[in-house]
Amino acid sequence: MFFFSPQKDFIGHTIAHADEPVQAKHSTLTDGAEVTLLDCGVIRFEPNTASKLSLVISCGVHGNETAPIEIVSRLVSDLLSGEVTIAVRVLFILANPWAMAEDRRFVDLNMNRLFCGQWQHEDLSLKEVKRAAGLEAYVANFFAEEPVTVEQRLHYDCHTAIRASARERFAVYPFVHDRLLPEQQKVLLASADITTVLLQQESANTFSSFTSVKHDAQSFTLELGKVMPFGANDLLRFSGIDLLLRAVISGEELPSSSAEGIEEFVVHHTLEKSSESWKFHLPDNAPNFSEYAPGSLIAEDGSAQYLVGEEPEYIVFPNPGVKVGERAGLMLRKLRK
Template identity: 45%
Template sequence: MSTVEQLKKQLVEQGFLALTREYEAGIPETLEFALDDGLKVQLLDTGVIVFEPSSPANTDLVISSGVHGNETAPIEIVDDLVRRILMQELSVHNRVLCIIGNPVAMNMSQRFDIENMNRLFNGKHQGKEHHEALRAKRLEDYVKDFFGKREDATRCHYDLHTAIRGSKYARFSIYPYPDGRDWNKEQLSFMLASDINTILLGHQPSGTFSYFSSHQFEAHAFTVELGKVKPFGENTMSDFAAITANLSTLIEGKTVNVKAFDNEDFNLFEVKDELLKKSESFALNISDDLENFSSFDAGFQLSEDSDGGYRVEEDGEAIVFPNAKVPVGQRAGLVVRKTRI
C-alpha cells in the first residue's frame, strides 16, 4: 500500500485525532480525495483538514481546537465532526477547515511545550524559531489560503478551548477586539443559541488565533471556552451538545434558529484593567481554585507587585484568567466589569 493510501485508510478508519497523534510533527504526504457525494477532502498538514463541496453555500467556516494541547473536549468535538463528515453522516454544504492546533503539546498532555501558542498569532511568532511559533505561522497560512479563496463568503472562525480553572459561568466566549467594527448581534445570538450567554468583549489587539481571523479577514471570530480542562475520555460531551449541534447545522449549510439580541439574555463583560506581572514578587491574593468571573468588593487588594499591585476600585469588578505563573512582563489576569452594548 502506498503512503497516501495508508494515510487515507488511517484517517478514515482510526480518525482525525488518532492520525494527528501519530504524526505530531507532520504527515509524510498531503492527502486529497473525494467522497461519494463529491465532497473534496484535503489533509494539508497534521491536524489540518479542509472539506469543500462542489457548489458551496455562502459561509466559510473554520473550527479550531487544541491550540492548547491539554484542552481535550474541543479536540474530541472536532474529531467527532470530522468522523461524521467522513462517514457521510453529516453532509457538508459550506467550506469547512477543521484544525487541531498543537499536536506536540497534545501528546504531552500539556497546555504548551515552549510557549503559549494563543499568544503567537497575528505575527507574534515572528523572529521565533521554536516549533510552536512555526506551527502558529503555518496555521495562519492555512487560514489565509482558506479564506482567500472567496471574497464574498461570510467568514466564521470558532476557536474552541476549555479553561484552566472553573468558571462562575460554565461556558463563555471571548469576542476579539473588532478594530472599530460593531459587535455583531447575530453572532451573539448564535452564541446564546449554543448555550453560551457570557461574553467577554475584547479591548485591544492580541496574539490569539481568533483575533488573527477577525483582524486579517474580518471573520466573525470567537475564542469559545467550553468548560474546565479534563483528560481525554473524561469530558461529558452532553455539556457541549448545543454548540456541537449548531456547528453541525452550519456545516450542513442550514440556518441556526436564533432569538433576536437582547442585553438581558447575556452577561456581557468589558475589560477594565490588565494585571501585568512586573516583577518576581508578583502575587495574587486569591485561592488557586477561584473561579473565573469571581467578583470582589471595592478596596480588595487583588494583587501584590513591585509597584503596589492592584486594588479593586469598584464593587463587582471580577477576575478572568488569573495566572501568577506567567513570565515577568506577561499578563497575569484580566480585571473585568459588566457592561451592555
C-alpha cells in the same frame, strides 16, 4: 475510515503523523463535496453547491484541551461518512499534534501567543513556532481560494480551561478597531449556551486575533468547560457547541435563540505585579468571573491599593505567580445594555 487509515480517525491520524510529512490526500464524497487532507491535522471540505460562508474550526492549540478535539474529530468522521452533509466551506485544524500526543498544554511555547506573525520573532527551529507559521498560511490560502459567493468568514478556536469559572462557558472576542459584536453572532453563541463574552480592547497574538485582524473574520476564542484527559470528557456538557457546529456546517436552521441573554464584559483594570512586595488579596484559585463588590481590596503594593470601584468587578485569568512587571490578572466590568 479509509481517509485516515490505518488510524481510525482524525485524532489518531494527527498524533501518529506529528513528526512525519503528510502527503496531501483528496477525495470526492457521495454528495459531491470535495475533501482534502492538506497536512497533519489540517483538513478542508468544499461543498459542491455555492457556499456563502468560509468556516474555520480549530482546537488543540493547547494539546491537553481534549473535549473540543474529540468533538471535532467525531464531526470530521460524520462528514466523511456522509452522515452530516456540507453546505459551507470548512477548514478543520487540530493545531498542536506534539502537545496532543503528550497530553500537555504545549511542548516549548504557548502557541496561542505565536500568531499575527509573532512566530517570526521566536526560535524558528521549534516545532510550535513552525506550526504557527504553517497554520497562518493554510488559513490565508483557505480564505484566498474562496469563491465569490462567500459573504462571511467565521472562526471558532475552541478551548477548555484548567481554572474553574463562575460562568462555565465564555467567548473572547478579539479587538478590531471600531468593531462591535454583531447581533447575528450573539444569537449563534447563545444557541450554544455561551452567554458570556469578554470583549478584548487591545490586539493580541492569539489564533482568533489573527483571523479577525488579518482576514476580517468574525472570530472567537471559545472557553467551553474544564480540561480533562482524552476519553474522560462528559461530551454532553459540550453538546451546545457540537450542535452549533453541525447546524452551521449543514446549513440547518438553529433552534431559535435570542441575543438578549448575552452579557458582555470589558477590561476595566489590568493587574500588574508591580514589585516583589506586590500582594494579591484573592485566593490563587479564584474562579474566572468571580464577582467582587465595590470597595473590595484586590491587590496592594506598599501604600498603593487596588480597590473595586463604584460598580461590581469580575476577575479573569488571575496569576499572581508571574514575574515583576507582568500581568497578574484582569478586572472586568459588565457592559451596560
